[in-house]
Structure formats: C-alpha cells, structure tokens
Amino acid sequence: GDSTNYSEEMNYEITGIEAGAGVVKAAQTATEEYENLAGWEVATSSSGAMATALGEAIENEEPIVVTGWTPHWKFAKYDLKYLEDPKEVFGGEEQIKTMVRKGLEGDKPNAYKILDQFNWTAKDMETVMLDINEGTSEQEAAKKWIENNQDKVDEWTKGTEKVEGTEVELVYVNWDSEIASTNVVAEVLKQQGFEVTITPLDNGPMWEAVAEGEVAGMVAAWLPGTHGDLYEQHKDNLEDLGANLEGAKIGLVVPKYMDVESIEDLKP
Numbered sequence: 001g002d003s004t005n006y007s008e009e010m011n012y013e014i015t016g017i018e019a020g021a022g023v024v025k026a027a028q029t030a031t032e033e034y035e036n037l038a039g040w041e042v043a044t045s046s047s048g049a050m051a052t053a054l055g056e057a058i059e060n061e062e063p064i065v066v067t068g069w070t071p072h073w074k075f076a077k078y079d080l081k082y083l084e085d086p087k088e089v090f091g092g093e094e095q096i097k098t099m100v101r102k103g104l105e106g107d108k109p110n111a112y113k114i115l116d117q118f119n120w121t122a123k124d125m126e127t128v129m130l131d132i133n134e135g136t137s138e139q140e141a142a143k144k145w146i147e148n149n150q151d152k153v154d155e156w157t158k159g160t161e162k163v164e165g166t167e168v169e170l171v172y173v174n175w176d177s178e179i180a181s182t183n184v185v186a187e188v189l190k191q192q193g194f195e196v197t198i199t200p201l202d203n204g205p206m207w208e209a210v211a212e213g214e215v216a217g218m219v220a221a222w223l224p225g226t227h228g229d230l231y232e233q234h235k236d237n238l239e240d241l242g243a244n245l246e247g248a249k250i251g252l253v254v255p256k257y258m259d260v261e262s263i264e265d266l267k268p
C-alpha cells in the first residue's frame with residue numbers, strides 16, 4: 001500500500017471513542033505535536049462504534065487508525081499493531097488502579113477490603129472481554145470467570161466476613177475493559193452478600209462521583225498517563241488502593257496489513 005493514499009482514504013481522521021477518554025485527549029495532543037498530523041482530526045463516538053468501524057475496515061482491507069488500548073479483545077480477534085510514538089505522547093506502560101471514596105474503610109470495611117485485595121492480570125481481563133464479545137452477557141461472563149478462578153477470588157475475599165444486603169455502588173465507563181473488571185468485582189461482592197449497583201458514566205463524572213463520596217469506588221483508573229489529569233484534580237478527595245492490573249497501554253492502533261510503522265509515517 002501507498003501511505004499517501006491511506007491518509008486521503010481515511011479522510012485525515014483518527015477513529016476515536018468517547019470524548020472524555022484519556023486516549024482521545026492523547027490522540028488530540030498527537031495531532032498537535034506531530035507536524036505530519038497537522039490537518040488531522042480525532043473523530044469521537046463510542047468504543048462500540050470504534051470497534052464496529054475497525055471490524056468493517058478490516059473486512060474490506062481498508063486503512064483505519066483507531067485510538068486503541070490494551071487489554072482489549074480486538075488484539076485477539078484481529079491482527080493489529082500499535083504505531084510507534086517517538087514523541088511519547090501516549091506514555092509508556094500503565095497500571096489500572098482502584099480508587100474508593102474517603103471513609104469507606106470505616107463504613108463498609110468488608111467492601112473496602114475486597115476492593116483493596118482485587119487484582120488480576122491482563123490475560124484474566126481479556127478472557128472476560130472475549131467472552132462478552134462472543135455474545136455472553138456481561139454478568140454471565142463475570143460469573144463464569146469467577147467459577148473458573150475461585151483461587152484468585154478467594155484471595156480477594158480473604159479476611160472478610162459475609163454481609164447481608166449492605167449496599168455498594170461502583171461506577172465505571174462503558175469501555176470493554178472496564179465492563180469486564182467492574183462486572184467481575186460486582187459479582188464477587190454480590191456473592192459475599194452485598195447489594196451491588198454498577199453505574200456507567202463518562203470518565204470525568206466517574207472520578208467526580210468517587211471524589212464527592214457519592215459512590216463506594218471504581219476499578220477503572222488508568223495511571224500514570226491516561227487519567228493523570230483527573231487523578232491530580234481529585235487525589236486529595238479519594239483513597240488510592242493501588243494497582244489491580246499491570247501492563248496496560250494506550251496508543252494509535254492500525255491493522256497489520258497497513259504499511260505504516262510510526263505515527264510519523266502517516267502522511268499530511
């Protein structure tokens with residue numbers, strides 16, 4: 001392929017996701033930092049629409065650049081690659097961390113402890129994501145993973161007591177990765193007797209809900225880069241319970257059949 005045509009064919013557009021996502025902000029920064037992307041725009045929509053656009057482009061062997069992240073089922077389903085990012089706009093390896101509201105430990109010590117002990121691997125998360133992508137309901141996929149990984153779940157509930165109907169609300173964003181983690185944690189809390197509500201929000205409001213003490217917490221903080229600005233804004237008003245997953249990453253992602261290796265290869 002001729003990468004000059006790629007850019008025209010793509011309408012000088014990066015296929016983005018929700019406007020509030022960190023990876024979208026980083027992609028917008030990339031269009032400012034990389035001179036070759038001067039005329040480019042990041043089209044925002046949803047992570048579902050991005051996945052559909054990616055699937056359609058691949059079916060037709062057309063060029064596409066999406067705002068991508070790992071863990072995500074798209075890497076298992078399609079042959080994809082991250083574009084090199086010599087200016088390091090998208091940052092390096094990240095952690096996904098758990099944030100809870102202040103005072104949760106005193107009010108709901110068992111929920112606090114389970115959230116604190118929750119941690120798994122990128123591979124675990126991908127198993128749940130792939131299952132959902134293949135048509136299993138979010139809740140069923142979570143239950144199935146728990147059944148198959150009872151030893152891990154036992155570590156998360158270790159040292160806690162069962163409760164009867166204590167309410168816990170978790171917030172998340174409708175990103176495939178966060179759908180997987182939040183449903184698994186919610187299911188584990190339910191099995192311990194909690195009455196769990198999970199509420200999808202945009203990224204900014206998700207952080208605010210925890211910082212303002214409206215909900216128990218979330219397991220969807222991508223740091224240090226992706227949500228770094230939100231963390232700085234809210235860190236004094238929430239409690240950081242540390243990483244629940246290592247080895248996360250964001251960047252611009254293309255199908256492997258595209259003859260581009262670096263963001264700098266995209267033609268103006």
Ligand code: PBE
Nearest residue numbers: 021022023024069175222
């Ligand atoms: N993501 C998935 C989020 C964090 C989790 C990479 C789409 C974001 O960009 O904010």
